[in-house]
Amino acid sequence: SQTIHQWPATLVQPVGSPLSLECTVEGTSNPNLYWYRQAAGRGLQLLFYSVGIGQISSEVPQNLSASRPQDRQFILSSKKLLLSDSGFYLCAWSIAGGATYEQYFGPGTRLTVT
Amino acid sequence: RKEVEQDPGPFNVPEGATVAFNCTYSNSASQSFFWYRQDCRKEPKLLMSVYSSGNEDGRFTAQLNRASQYISLLIRDSKLSDSATYLCVVNNRDDKIIFGKGTRLHILP
Numbered sequence: 001s002q003t004i005h006q007w008p009a010t011l012v013q014p015v016g017s018p019l020s021l022e023c024t025v026e027g028t029s030n031p032n033l034y035w036y037r038q039a040a041g042r043g044l045q046l047l048f049y050s051v052g053i054g055q056i057s058s059e060v061p062q063n064l065s066a067s068r069p070q071d072r073q074f075i076l077s078s079k080k081l082l083l084s085d086s087g088f089y090l091c092a093w094s095i096a097g098g099a100t101y102e103q104y105f106g107p108g109t110r111l112t113v114t
Numbered sequence: 115r116k117e118v119e120q121d122p123g124p125f126n127v128p129e130g131a132t133v134a135f136n137c138t139y140s141n142s143a144s145q146s147f148f149w150y151r152q153d154c155r156k157e158p159k160l161l162m163s164v165y166s167s168g169n170e171d172g173r174f175t176a177q178l179n180r181a182s183q184y185i186s187l188l189i190r191d192s193k194l195s196d197s198a199t200y201l202c203v204v205n206n207r208d209d210k211i212i213f214g215k216g217t218r219l220h221i222l223p
Contacts, residue, residue, distance in 0.1 A: 034211075043213055043214065043215035043216065044158070044213040046213075090158070101205045101211070102160050103160070103211070104160065107157055108156075
């Protein structure tokens with residue numbers, strides 16, 4: 001069966017510090033991978049998605065970036081965090097090219113920028 | 115018109131009652147539809163896909179109305195554990211995935 005891991009679970013970082021969040025998927029090959037952010041009391045915002053190694057599409061221009069160095073690894077980064085970067089960051093995967101496109105989410109990272 | 119719209123609620127419903135909520139979408143070319151459930155401070159979890167012919171999973175029934183561009187979720191014999199936020203998801207032909215902001219449901223004892 002497939003599993004998706006995210007770490008860390010919670011993170012408190014000062015403004016201006018760098019960020020690196022990691023997501024890995026097990027039990028599937030060549031998944032589509034996604035990063036979302038959910039701000040307090042708001043809906044899910046798609047940040048990045050990837051259909052393969054090194055292939056990243058950005059949905060919202062911002063000070064965040066994403067990388068996919070391996071098939072089942074997806075990393076979200078920032079060089080300098082802003083207060084507005086606080087939120088619940090969720091990684092998700094789906095079957096590549098699947099007709100149904102169900103997405104399965106990791107447990108998320110709750111980021112507070114102080 | 116927003117791409118995906120949901121009534122934010124909250125819907126306060128007594129235990130055992132039936133509750134239904136809708137989700138409207140603006141893109142008539144949308145291909146696939148889902149309902150997710152999100153508990154407080156947790157990740158969304160897939161509840162069910164929504165098929166053109168409608169589908170049922172236990173106490174939950176999902177329906178799609180392409181003509182009016184909405185999907186619905188019906189929960190029968192509601193349980194306290196059904197309290198959550200229900201997210202509507204619409205996928206378009208260009209693989210664009212749109213999440214609604216969710217409908218909050220509180221089941222009252």
